[in-house]
Amino acid sequence: MLRAAHARWRPALRRAARTLALLSPFLLGSCGGEGRTRGAAASNALLVVGYDREPDTLNRFSTHILEDVQTCVIEGLVTNDEHMNIVPVLAASIPTLENGGVVMRPDGGMDVTWKLRPGVRWHDGVPFTSADVKFTVDAINSPDYNPESTDGFDRISSVDTPDSLTAIVHYREPYAPYQLQFVRGALPRHVLEGKDIDRATEYNRAPLGTGPYRVAEWKTGEYILLERVPNYWRGSAFPKIERIQFKFIPNTTTRVNQLASGEAHVVALVPWDKYRELATIPGLTVHRMPGNSYEHITLNQRQVPAFRDVRVRRALTHAIDRELIARTILDSLAPVVHGAIQPVSWAFTDSVQHYPFDPARARTLLDSAGWTDADGDGIREREGVRLGFTLLTQAGFAIRESVSQAVQRMLRDVGADVKIQLVDGTAISSLWFEGKFDAMLHWWHMPADPEITLFFASDRTPPAGRNINYVADSTLDRLMYASDREIDQARRRAILVRVQQRLAELAPEIPLYNVTRLDGVPAALRNFKGNPTNTGVFWNVWEWDVGTGPTAPQG
Numbered sequence: 001m002l003r004a005a006h007a008r009w010r011p012a013l014r015r016a017a018r019t020l021a022l023l024s025p026f027l028l029g030s031c032g033g034e035g036r037t038r039g040a041a042a043s044n045a046l047l048v049v050g051y052d053r054e055p056d057t058l059n060r061f062s063t064h065i066l067e068d069v070q071t072c073v074i075e076g077l078v079t080n081d082e083h084m085n086i087v088p089v090l091a092a093s094i095p096t097l098e099n100g101g102v103v104m105r106p107d108g109g110m111d112v113t114w115k116l117r118p119g120v121r122w123h124d125g126v127p128f129t130s131a132d133v134k135f136t137v138d139a140i141n142s143p144d145y146n147p148e149s150t151d152g153f154d155r156i157s158s159v160d161t162p163d164s165l166t167a168i169v170h171y172r173e174p175y176a177p178y179q180l181q182f183v184r185g186a187l188p189r190h191v192l193e194g195k196d197i198d199r200a201t202e203y204n205r206a207p208l209g210t211g212p213y214r215v216a217e218w219k220t221g222e223y224i225l226l227e228r229v230p231n232y233w234r235g236s237a238f239p240k241i242e243r244i245q246f247k248f249i250p251n252t253t254t255r256v257n258q259l260a261s262g263e264a265h266v267v268a269l270v271p272w273d274k275y276r277e278l279a280t281i282p283g284l285t286v287h288r289m290p291g292n293s294y295e296h297i298t299l300n301q302r303q304v305p306a307f308r309d310v311r312v313r314r315a316l317t318h319a320i321d322r323e324l325i326a327r328t329i330l331d332s333l334a335p336v337v338h339g340a341i342q343p344v345s346w347a348f349t350d351s352v353q354h355y356p357f358d359p360a361r362a363r364t365l366l367d368s369a370g371w372t373d374a375d376g377d378g379i380r381e382r383e384g385v386r387l388g389f390t391l392l393t394q395a396g397f398a399i400r401e402s403v404s405q406a407v408q409r410m411l412r413d414v415g416a417d418v419k420i421q422l423v424d425g426t427a428i429s430s431l432w433f434e435g436k437f438d439a440m441l442h443w444w445h446m447p448a449d450p451e452i453t454l455f456f457a458s459d460r461t462p463p464a465g466r467n468i469n470y471v472a473d474s475t476l477d478r479l480m481y482a483s484d485r486e487i488d489q490a491r492r493r494a495i496l497v498r499v500q501q502r503l504a505e506l507a508p509e510i511p512l513y514n515v516t517r518l519d520g521v522p523a524a525l526r527n528f529k530g531n532p533t534n535t536g537v538f539w540n541v542w543e544w545d546v547g548t549g550p551t552a553p554q555g
Contacts, residue, residue: 039263041283042522044546046243050255050264052397053425054248055224058215059197059204060184061140061147064466065429067184068268069246071538072226074209077114077133077182079539082529084292084344084448086179090128090186090210092117092165094179097487102178104487109157110171112178118165120233122208126190130167133182134159135189137169145197148433151454151465152181174485176492177449183535185209212239212542223247232542240545250425251396259284259520266525268537270518271399272333278520285523292342292532293445293515295334297391297407299508302461302470304389304438306371312387313507315365317355319414320407324357326513329402334513339500340444340452342514344532346489347450347496352504362414373415380415388417389438392431395422403512404441433462435470443515445534450496453480456503471508522546 039048049068057063060070077091088094092115095101103111120128139145140153155175160168171178188208192200206215210233213226226244230236247264249255256274258264260281270278270286279286299307299316306312322336338355341348366372371380371387380387391407393400401422408418418439423431431437444455444466454465457480458472479499486492519537521528526545531537 039258039261039265041262042265042524042546044241046245047241047525047544047546048263048265049244049246050249050258050267051246052252052255052269053250054221056426056429057204058207058218058224059200060207061136061187062198062204063429064148064433065426068536068538069224069226070184070207070209071211071536072213072244072541073211073215074185074207075211076185077116078179079183080448080531080533080535081539082289082531084533086448088117090117090120091115091182102487104174108173110174110178110487112169112171112181114167114169114182116165116167117233120210121231122188122190122210123214123229124208126188127164128186128210129164130159130161131164132186132189133167133169134161135193136182136186139187139192139197146463149454149463149465151460152177154464174487176484176487177447177451180447180449183447213244216243221248234542239542241541244541252398256520265522267520268517269515270520272330272516272518273399275331275333275518283523285521285525285528287517287519287521287528287530289517289530289532290342290344291445291515291517292344292448293443293517293534294337294340294342295403295441295443295512295515296340297510297512298432298437298440298442298469299510300435300438300440300468300470301472301508302435306382306385306387306389307439309369310506311365311369312371313510314355315362315369315414316411316416317507317510318358318365319362319416320410320510320512321357322512325403325406329399329406330513333518334516337511337514339504339511340446340455340509341450341496341500342446345446345448345450347493347500349497349500351497352501354504355507359410359414366415371415378412378415379417386417387415388419390419390421391439391441392421392423392428392437393441394425394428396425400441407441432468435462435468440468441512445515445536447535448533451480451484452499452503453484456480456508469508471506473502473506476502476506 055065055069058070060067060074075089078086079089081087095112101113122128137153137156137159140147140150155171157170157172191208205218212232214229216227217225224246228239228242232238252271255267259267299313301307326334326336338352366380370382373380391404393404404420411418454460456467456471457477460467461470479502483492483495483499486495519530524546527543529540531539
């Protein structure tokens with residue numbers, strides 16, 4: 001039975017893979033051959049970034065879209081380096097129990113003292129102080145502001161500022177991910193105090209920061225141009241690059257072609273099927289590293305009643321041959337994974353329930369859930385309702401479109417009717433934020449801390465978090481919140497192992513594969529180090545240099 005089902009859609013998969021393979025050289029050749037338009041070479045005067053989508057806002061607390069542009073402008077108290085270490089930026093050091101920066105209170109709460117780096121100023125010359133940290137917490141917890149997430153901040157009771165360089169954050173309970181609480185930085189109090197932050201258009205399109213760059217121009221639909229700021233706090237020698245242009249190129253093929261032709265100098269997250277072609281282009285380095293990210297299918301239980309039955313969710317997972325997708329469409333560069341915490345994390349375990357490709361098992365599960373094909377049209381029904389849903393994913397993302405089509409065929413084989421909806425990457429934000437979709441093929445780029453409460457706790461649906469599966473399980477909730485309250489890493493990992501096992505049992509989403517990072521950069525770009533986390537590759541842009549110093553490592 002398994003082999004027979006396999007054979008039905010394998011030719012279609014092969015056709016898709018062959019089409020991609022045939023198209024790529026042609027498209028690259030049409031742009032990269034004689035007579036093509038070549039862009040100016042990367043230099044410290046201008047670096048052009050081919051970017052997959054236009055940001056909805058540059059306010060770091062108001063968006064879930066990758067924050068690469070913002071990272072160049074707004075610095076956090078901390079960031080993540082290329083090894084997923086949490087390192088200080090605007091903070092003078094990382095507070096810990098050992099250095100006295102973290103104190104557990106007798107009443108069960110926790111106090112964290114952040115010492116800020118002296119001498120840092122906002123781009124307008126006003127000193128960056130602890131008052132900005134306090135203002136940020138108060139703003140995010142205020143009913144007058146609608147941030148992308150309040151997770152973590154809503155566990156803070158107050159912030160004291162005994163002096164301009166000290167912020168003492170008081171938590172109602174221990175909060176293990178506290179070190180990343182301010183990775184997005186702070187809002188400038190002297191600019192935003194008394195204003196409606198949701199409608200502060202001037203700030204949200206050109207935010208004030210302390211980083212190496214500021215926004216020079218945002219041409220809607222085309223690009224955002226950043227220019228270096230004078231008197232950057234790291235010294236006049238930084239940043240090295242004068243201007244960075246983020247050019248909006250939603251179509252992956254166009255983006256990769258421009259990388260190949262030199263019209264774009266940097267493209268993060270190059271599609272896997274392009275890797276072998278791009279790796280041979282002189283002057284270009286494709287940096288490769290395992291990502292702390294995973295592609296998956298979110299199953300919106302609020303929108304689709306069938307998804308509320310765990311037998312249906314397990315059946316759909318069994319029905320998808322993820323290994324075949326990884327071998328064909330992903331060129332074996334993105335390994336299959338079975339959960340939200342990735343192998344690069346210290347909390348990862350593979351000791352969880354797996355769902356191998358088994359369409360016979362999928363059909364049995366659907367039968368037991370009452371979904372049968374009574375009228376013989378190949379689609380199952382129950383109580384007059386067809387087993388069907390719409391799978392939303394990003395338009396112009398060729399691999400996602402191919403994976404969606406493969407998933408559609410595989411699920412059809414077990415009696416589920418899937419329609420594919422392609423939506424612009426920026427427009428997806430509002431749809432998921434409002435829960436207006438059935439299922440979604442997308443990825444989460446995870447932070448260095450393995451907290452996943454944000455994604456699966458029953459009280460972390462938007463806007464409190466990112467539980468867009470709308471899963472609700474009291475056992476999972478209890479375990480996740482217990483892990484958040486455990487500061488000791490060994491004990492916390494033991495709880496997180498149980499979290500991952502419970503999550504796999506519930507199968508609220510369908511994990512597909514790890515997002516191995518392939519980032520295309522000029523071979524002449526020095527100090528490019530990459531980053532596996534959601535911090536992104538621009539975390540150390542201040543030291544990027546085209547032409548001097550050690551070269552970027554080859555992928």
